[in-house]
Amino acid sequence: MDMSQYRDLFVSEARGHLSAFAELIVRLEENSADREAIDELFRHAHSLKGMASTMQFDAVTGLAHRMEDLLSRVRSDEFAFVPDLADLLLEGSDMLADMVSVIENGEGVQPDPAALMESLGAFTPGQSADDDKPNTIRDSDRAPADLPGSQPQFRKSDTFKSVRVKTETLDRLVGITGELITTRYRLTDQARRHAGTALDEPLHQLSSLLRELRDEVFQARMLPFVVAAERFPRLVRDLARKQGKEISFQITGKEIELDRGILEEITEPLVHILRNAVDHGMETPDDRVAAGKPHGGSITISVKRDKDHVDIVVADDGRGMDPARLREKAIEKGVITPGQAALLSPQATLMLVCAPGFSTADQVSDVSGRGVGMDAVRTAVHALGGALAIESDIGRGSRFILRLPLSVSIIHALLVNSSNMTIAFPVSAVSRTIELRRSDIHGEGDRMSCSYEGRTILLKSLNLLLGQTVAPLEDNVLVPAVVTEFGEVTVGLMTDRLLGQQEIFVKPLGAPLANMKILSGGAITGDGRIVFVVDASAFI
Amino acid sequence: MGMSVMIIDDSLFMRNIMRGFMRDRGHSVVAEAASGIEALKKLHEVDPDIIVLDIILPDINGIDLLESILKTSPRAKVVVCSSLGQESVISKALESGASAFLQKPFTPEKVQEALDSLEA
Secondary structure (H helix, E strand, O other), X not given: OOOHHHHHHHHHHHHHHHHHHHHHHHHHHHOOOOHHHXXXXXXXXXXXXXXXXXXXXXXXXXXXXXXXXXXXXXHOOOOOOOHHHHHHHHHHHHHHHHHHHHHHHOOOOOOOOHHHHHHHHOOOOOOOOOOOOOOOOOHHHOOOOOOOOOOOOOOOOOOOOOOOOOHHHHHHXXXXXXXXXXXXXXXXXXXXXXXXXXOHHHHHHHHHHHHHHHHHHHHHHEEEOHHHHOOXXXXXXXXXXXXXXXXXXXXXXXXXXXXXXXXXXXXXXXHHHHHHHHHXXXXXXXXXXXXXXXXXXXXXXXXXXXXXXXXXXEEEOOOOOOHHHHHHHHHHOOOOOHHHHHXXXXXXXXXXXXXXXXXXXXXXXXXXXXXXXXXXXXXXXXXXXXXXXXXXXXXXXXXXXEEEEOOOOEEEEEEEEEOOEEEEEEHHHOOEEEEEOXXXXXXXXXOEEEEEOOEEEEEEXXXXXXXXXXXXXXXXXXXXXXXXXXXXXXXXXXXXXXXXXXXXXXEOOOOOHHHOOXXXXXXXXXXXXXXXXXXHHHHO | OOOEEEEEOOOHHXXXXXXXXXXXXOOEEEEEEOOHHHHHXXXXXXXXXXXXXXXXXXXXXHHHHHHHHHHHOOOOEEEXXXXXXXXXXXXXXXXXXXXXXXXXXXXXXXXXXXXXXXXX
């Protein structure tokens, strides 16, 4: 019998078991008496063992078997779920994951589980544990779970309600839908010109069907936040343990859905923020107690959806950031001059951590502080048309707020005219629009400024930035400008005319336009005009 | 002669393998279920000759489910499956009315053996 036809299914199902396994272990560390979690852990190990033995993957079978045995001892109350046990089981699930990867790739060396299997087999709790008080749960404390007549616990099974679709297929569907929307705009335009009102009814119908299609297609691309966050609890746990910190980690809004592409782009930045929170934000238990705070700290991620955006907030109750220290550091590193530092608002000061080459860690640990920094986080958020904000109270903790659009490819945009080109700004990147008289504008060329909300902001000419010639400003003409604000910097971009807001279908640009840093994509309007979408943060 | 079979296992992987074995032997798989609830629901629609039941399911205790199945489909013969280490549950299942026991890992031979024992 040829079993290789079942390999892919084995790999994907094994992965499912392993990720659920790791999540359950972290859950058990928060509440070691969680009976249901122990049963589920056991079941995952057991299922994986059965699957692997059927495929004759002996190493996987053997290791999973040892883990199952150990869990059945916990299940029968031989001992409680202690942290040492969690470490050992996580080590086991990591090795199993490696084995599954080797199986998937059909190449590579299988890790040798012998030593780990021995530790699993020989595990005795309390050997390194510092307490010998009985942790075991007594039978009388809980209802017997296995007796007939006890309430069965139902869980939803959605196995047959969904199918797997390749992500490329979804991307193509979005592409086709976008083209259809553009074509409908054009059709409407032509119909008005040549057919009068005869086509109004079917066109109206077409529009509403297309709206529905767009919504459905986008819905199909949505994934719950938990898909990205699956490994976060484990990450925080491992980092905290390594540094001797005590952290309880919570995620709320796991079920909130985001576009797959956005989720993909935002995962690494979130990992970075979490690492920072554990590494730099959180104090050691001793320091916390000395500061009059609870022994253990807390880090939370909360996801909330609004009408047209999603907010992801990473908050910790650690030491917070000291603006005075940030300013000193920034001057020391040459990021800003002392003169500039004196002018920074508190919010702008916090955003200094996003400046390239800035790090507040006293010493660089192996945990964070290398590789991607907060500047990469900010860049990633902006590239998605989102915004990043930071709040912090000394001694009380910090909050990183990522505001993201719901979709990257169909966005609300502010269209403006500049040198006969139509330029689109994602609405999420625009603070507001203003109209300026010649007398409001100080200086000229690339040294223009104006006053805005009581402070002086830099003005730039969009024409100039796009490499076009600029007519001299006339005295009695109002110049419309788009104000875009990113952390510490606020810039007004002067345009020729504001055209209004519209929903546009953004497509990536091909070479050589794709090489232009300020352009993030292109779109076509109903009358066939090409619109360039700009990444406003690139102007700063 | 081919018989009608229902497979109850929460693992799609395991169901696929079992389905393959059954088809190779000329039996037709008339229903599959990934949970106890789903199984009980489907048993109102089909009346299989043989039910292959994984004793460890996410929702309902295997023995409880076995008893419900025997009530719903008294005609069906139930083959309970499990991996090593579940001997006590297996013997309980056999006491409760299961007709045969099949230990994972499945091989075509083992499946055949279990089916043969039903005939006897």
